[in-house]
Each structure stands twice: as C-alpha cells, then as structure tokens.
Amino acid sequence: MSSDIDRSDELRDWYAEDEDGPTVDDLGPRDHEELIAAAITESDRDVWPGPAAPLAVAHRLYRAWRTASGARTLLCWRGTWMQWHGPHWSEMDTAQLRKHVYDTLGRVNCLRAVRMGGDIHHYEPIRWDPNKKRVADVLEAMAAVGHVSADIDPPTWLIGTGDTGASQVVSCSNGLLDLATRRLSDHTPALFNVVSVPFAYDPDAPNPTAWQTFLKSVWPEDAEAVALLQEFLGYIVSGRTDQQKMLGLFGPTRSGKGTIGRLLPKLLGRGHVVGPTLASIGTNFGLAPLLGKPLAIVSDARLGSTPGHLVVERLLSITGEDMLTVDRKFREPWSGKLPTRFVILSNELPRFSDSSGAIAHRLLILQMANSFLGREDRDLDAKLAAELPGVLNWALAGLDRLTRNGRFTVPASSAEAARLMMDLSSPVSAFVRDQCERGPGKSVERDRLYGAWKAWCEDNGHEPGANATFGRNLRAVVPEIRTSQPRIDGKQIRCYTLIGLAGVSPVSVDETAGQTVKPDTGSTQAHLCQPETVTDRGTPDTGIPVSGCDPKPQVKHADTGDTGEIPFKVQHPEPSCRFCGGPLKPHQHARGFCGLGKCVTANREAAS
Numbered sequence: 001m002s003s004d005i006d007r008s009d010e011l012r013d014w015y016a017e018d019e020d021g022p023t024v025d026d027l028g029p030r031d032h033e034e035l036i037a038a039a040i041t042e043s044d045r046d047v048w049p050g051p052a053a054p055l056a057v058a059h060r061l062y063r064a065w066r067t068a069s070g071a072r073t074l075l076c077w078r079g080t081w082m083q084w085h086g087p088h089w090s091e092m093d094t095a096q097l098r099k100h101v102y103d104t105l106g107r108v109n110c111l112r113a114v115r116m117g118g119d120i121h122h123y124e125p126i127r128w129d130p131n132k133k134r135v136a137d138v139l140e141a142m143a144a145v146g147h148v149s150a151d152i153d154p155p156t157w158l159i160g161t162g163d164t165g166a167s168q169v170v171s172c173s174n175g176l177l178d179l180a181t182r183r184l185s186d187h188t189p190a191l192f193n194v195v196s197v198p199f200a201y202d203p204d205a206p207n208p209t210a211w212q213t214f215l216k217s218v219w220p221e222d223a224e225a226v227a228l229l230q231e232f233l234g235y236i237v238s239g240r241t242d243q244q245k246m247l248g249l250f251g252p253t254r255s256g257k258g259t260i261g262r263l264l265p266k267l268l269g270r271g272h273v274v275g276p277t278l279a280s281i282g283t284n285f286g287l288a289p290l291l292g293k294p295l296a297i298v299s300d301a302r303l304g305s306t307p308g309h310l311v312v313e314r315l316l317s318i319t320g321e322d323m324l325t326v327d328r329k330f331r332e333p334w335s336g337k338l339p340t341r342f343v344i345l346s347n348e349l350p351r352f353s354d355s356s357g358a359i360a361h362r363l364l365i366l367q368m369a370n371s372f373l374g375r376e377d378r379d380l381d382a383k384l385a386a387e388l389p390g391v392l393n394w395a396l397a398g399l400d401r402l403t404r405n406g407r408f409t410v411p412a413s414s415a416e417a418a419r420l421m422m423d424l425s426s427p428v429s430a431f432v433r434d435q436c437e438r439g440p441g442k443s444v445e446r447d448r449l450y451g452a453w454k455a456w457c458e459d460n461g462h463e464p465g466a467n468a469t470f471g472r473n474l475r476a477v478v479p480e481i482r483t484s485q486p487r488i489d490g491k492q493i494r495c496y497t498l499i500g501l502a503g504v505s506p507v508s509v510d511e512t513a514g515q516t517v518k519p520d521t522g523s524t525q526a527h528l529c530q531p532e533t534v535t536d537r538g539t540p541d542t543g544i545p546v547s548g549c550d551p552k553p554q555v556k557h558a559d560t561g562d563t564g565e566i567p568f569k570v571q572h573p574e575p576s577c578r579f580c581g582g583p584l585k586p587h588q589h590a591r592g593f594c595g596l597g598k599c600v601t602a603n604r605e606a607a608s
Contacts, residue, residue: 062142065083109127111125112124155169167238207394217370225414229366230397248346249261268294273295275296287318287338296342483497575592
C-alpha cells in the first residue's frame with residue numbers, strides 16, 4: 001500500500017473503490033480504523049486482508065481480471081477456469097492461476113493485532129506468507145466469486161441478450177460480427193464464446209480466386225459438393241452444433257484432402273483445433289483434448305484395434321449434442337456438452353460398427369476422385385492463407401444458405417458412397433434392403449430369415465454371428481418388427497411380423513398337412529414334397545425339386561423275376577437359379593434364385 005494513506009476516511013475511500021472488494025472490517029474492527037491506517041502507513045508493502053478472510057482476498061485478486069467497466073474476465077465454469085482474451089474465452093490452466101496467487105500474495109502484507117493487557121494496542125504489518133492450505137482456501141473462494149452456472153453452453157450472453165442471439169454472432173479480431181446485418185460491434189466479456197476467427201472481417205475483401213480455382217479442380221462438374229463444403233465451413237465458423245453432422249472427405253492420395261485440412265486451423269485459429277485419431281477417441285482420457293475445442297480434424301482415419309462400438313458411441317454422443325462426462329488426468333471429471341465438430345479425412349471409407357446405421361446418417365460425405373500426385377502446387381497453401389478474409393465471406397454465404405434451407409446440401413455424387421458407408425457400418429441394414437420386404441401383411445419364420453441372413457453373409461463376406469445377435473441387430477434396423485408364435489401343423493413356430501423375405505409368401509397358419517413350408521435353417525435341405533414313386537425302370541424323374549423334396553424318395557419297381565436286377569434309384573438334378581440358371585446352394589432352394597445382385601433385383605421386379 002502507499003504511505004500517503006494515513007487517515008481513516010482515506011482508508012475507507014480506498015476500499016470503496018471496489019464494490020465487491022474488502023472493507024475495513026476485513027482488516028480489523030471498524031472502531032480501530034485509525035490504528036489500521038497507522039499500520040498501513042508503516043507497511044513497506046500493500047496491505048491485504050489476511051488468510052483468515054479468503055473471500056475478501058478473492059475479491060481483491062479479482063481486480064486483476066476486470067475490464068474498465070468492471071466486468072469480470074475470469075470465470076469458473078464446470079470446474080474449469082475460463083479467461084477472456086478479447087475475441088473469445090479459453091481455458092486457463094489451474095497451475096497458472098495458482099502461480100499468480102502465490103506470486104501476488106507473496107508480495108503483500110497483512111495486519112496482526114498486538115495486544116497489551118488483553119486489549120488491542122496496535123496493528124503491525126506482517127508478510128502474508130502464502131502456503132498450500134492458504135492458497136487452496138483462496139482459490140476455493142475465487143471459484144465461488146466467479147462461478148457461472150454449469151447449465152449454460154457457449155455461445156451465450158452472460159449479461160443481457162443484446163439485439164442478436166449469441167448463435168448469430170461470429171467473433172473476429174476486429175469485433176463481433178452480426179450475421180444477420182453484417183455489422184461489427186465491440187468485443188465484450190458479456191458474450192461467453194469459445195470460438196473466434198484470427199483475422200479481421202472485411203466485407204470488401206476480394207473474392208478468393210485461388211480457393212475457388214482449387215475447388216473447381218477438385219470437383220470440376222459437381223457444384224453440389226462445393227456447396228456442401230461451403231455450408232460446413234460456415235457451420236464451423238458459427239460455432240453451431242444443431243445440425244448434428246460431421247463431414248468426411250474421402251479420396252486418393254494428393255486429392256486435396258490435406259489442403260482443406262490445413263486451411264481449417266488457419267480459418268479458426270490453431271488453438272481452437274485438435275487432431276485426434278479415431279482410436280484415441282475410444283480411450284479412457286481420449287475426450288479430454290476436445291474440451292473447449294470447436295473443431296477436431298481426424299486425418300487418415302483408422303480404427304485399429306480399438307473397439308469400434310466405443311468410438312461410434314462417443315461420436316454419436318458428441319455430434320448428437322448429448323451431455324458427456326469426460327475423464328481428465330489428475331483432475332475432477334468434466335460434465336457437459338462438447339462444442340466439437342468433426343472433419344474426417346481418409347483414403348477410404350472408415351468401417352464403423354453400428355448395427356442401427358445411425359453413424360452413417362450423421363456423416364456427410366464428399367468424394368474426391370482426382371489425384372494431383374506429381375503435379376502439386378507447392379505454393380497453394382500460401383496463396384490460400386492470403387485469401388482468408390475472402391474465404392470467410394465465402395463460408396458465411398454458405399452459412400446463410402444453410403440457415404435458409406434448414407439442412408445441408410447432399411451431393412448426388414455421394415449417394416453411392418453413403419450407401420456403401422451404411423453397408424459397412426450395418427451389414428444387417430444392407431441385408432434388409434436387398435433381401436427383405438417391410439410392411440403390414442409381411443411375415444417370416446425366424447429361423448428361415450436367419451438362414452437367409454447366413455446365405456447373404458456367405459455371399460458378401462460377412463460373419464453371420466448367432467441367431468440372437470442377428471435378431472438384436474435386426475431390431476436396431478427395423479424397430480417396428482414384432483415377434484409371434486403361430487401354430488403351423490400343430491406346432492408353434494417363432495416368426496417375425498412386419499418383415500418378410502422378398503419373393504417368399506408370408507407365413508400361412510394351419511394349412512393342409514404336408515404342404516406348409518417349414519423353416520430352412522440353412523444347415524440341411526428340408527425337403528417337404530411328397531415322396532416320388534417309380535413304377536418301372538424307365539427315365540428317372542427330372543423335375544427340379546422345390547425346398548422340401550425328399551432326398552431319399554421311395555421306389556416301387558416292376559417285378560424283376562429272376563433276373564437279379566437292382567431296383568432303379570431316382571436321382572434329382574441339381575436345382576438352378578430361375579433367372580441366371582446357375583447352381584443354387586442348399587439354403588437358396590426355398591426362394592429359387594441365387595445371391596447375385598441382378599437376380600435379387602429381377603426377383604423383386606417379378607414380385608412387384
């Protein structure tokens with residue numbers, strides 16, 4: 001403190017400078033103001049409230065984190081210290097704050113009462129002497145003073161709402177940009193935002209010609225693909241997560257994926273971008289790096305040995321704006337909604353394990369077919385960096401279109417890749433699409449459907465798994481299906497309803513004995529037709545058996561007398577596909593056609 005404060009009224013004025021700050025009562029009894037003022041005058045350092053008043057110390061420390069108007073620039077949100085830097089808020093390391101408290105309190109004094117005869121005779125200044133317990137008490141008090149509700153999610157207004165919703169504001173280095181009016185206003189800590197672009201907004205910035213030329217070379221005849229990228233870049237800049245989507249860029253080496261991936265950190269600022277792997281997302285502390293980060297770029301996406309279901313679960317939770325509890329090393333777990341949007345770069349479509357197919361619906365796909373290997377523009381990154389203000393304007397135009405349409409543009413060129421992505425993540429979904437029919441009046445025996453699933457897996461290189469596992473995954477794809485146990489030929493058979501096999505009649509209950517088609521499990525041929533009878537040694541039966549032909553037909557032959565001739569044994573020709581004529585596997589006898597795509601399509605057309 002300064003030596004010119006030597007009277008109680010001036011001491012009172014000094015404390016009154018901060019309405020939330022310490023009072024004279026924090027230093028000693030009010031009737032001791034003259035004694036306190038005398039001690040402050042004698043002190044060779046600033047005099048602060050002592051360790052016994054941690055809340056008063058916290059208020060005094062907060063003076064270092066206030067604007068000229070008195071707004072706080074340090075907050076405690078969900079157990080994390082957040083500091084305002086002008087354009088945005090970002091996490092402050094607790095060790096950095098603790099060091100500041102140690103350094104500050106190590107340079108000040110507090111007052112100790114000196115008693116004579118039981119009464120306070122005077123006060124003397126002593127060193128504040130911070131230690132682990134005292135600093136911990138002060139930090140706890142600071143967390144209480146700067147507490148912000150855990151229920152809020154950035155961007156949001158902490159004080160008032162202004163004329164514009166927080167989601168309609170983009171922070172640039174030269175101010176807050178109102179997306180509706182394109183007007184700038186001053187930065188303020190009243191806006192709790194964690195995203196800002198690291199350059200100035202310039203409404204008159206020239207068109208980014210190098211950027212547009214690059215996009216034209218990547219997608220020469222695909223304006224929809226360019227439109228999707230434009231909308232997603234605007235979506236990233238805005239800080240929005242409401243669309244619940246992530247973007248995938250897939251193509252060969254040197255197809256432009258890396259160029260776009262390197263531009264994004266320059267557009268948002270490197271401190272706002274992280275680069276996890278898919279495998280790391282599924283680990284115990286894998287989500288901690290995403291805290292407060294608006295963008296995660298996954299380069300060369302591979303799942304490796306990490307359980308795919310855990311990665312899928314976390315990607316769905318983050319993109320779905322769900323509350324998550326994030327484990328942090330040596331710190332309390334963090335709970336809240338992550339602001340992270342994902343951009344995945346890979347040479348090939350990742351193979352997620354998701355029986356419901358939900359992850360495929362969350363992923364927007366951009367296919368990049370052209371490779372520039374051997375003819376790269378080595379100066380392209382520098383050219384694009386010089387056009388960032390123009391790229392921002394270009395991205396904001398895409399954001400405007402996204403806001404008007406309410407959804408992202410989906411390129412027709414991505415349809416095949418989207419279907420393949422669905423098939424990779426959920427083979428059961430592909431099986432239902434190719435082999436089944438859905439709706440009222442459809443039904444099929446459970447074992448028969450499982451047999452068809454095993455046949456399809458054999459044709460397409462998948463592991464069928466157990467019948468129960470197939471049933472669980474089937475319900476994830478077709479949640480409306482039901483199970484029933486009707487009586488067929490006096491026996492209860494477990495069936496699925498609201499789904500059936502394409503080209504196969506629904507289950508018929510209590511038909512004429514011997515004619516009802518029973519389940520085909522795929523393990524053996526279940527021949528159900530009436531036994532064949534041969535009355536002579538003539539030509540054997542050449543009819544192609546349907547599912548159910550007796551593999552050992554009964555034989556009745558003509559009297560051979562004493563010739564000793566062996567009775568003729570009936571032989572059935574190998575069943576063949578009714579469309580291509582190729583041989584059928586045992587589990588394909590029931591439907592009468594093979595697993596080739598053209599035959600499946602032909603059967604569907606014939607049935608319709």
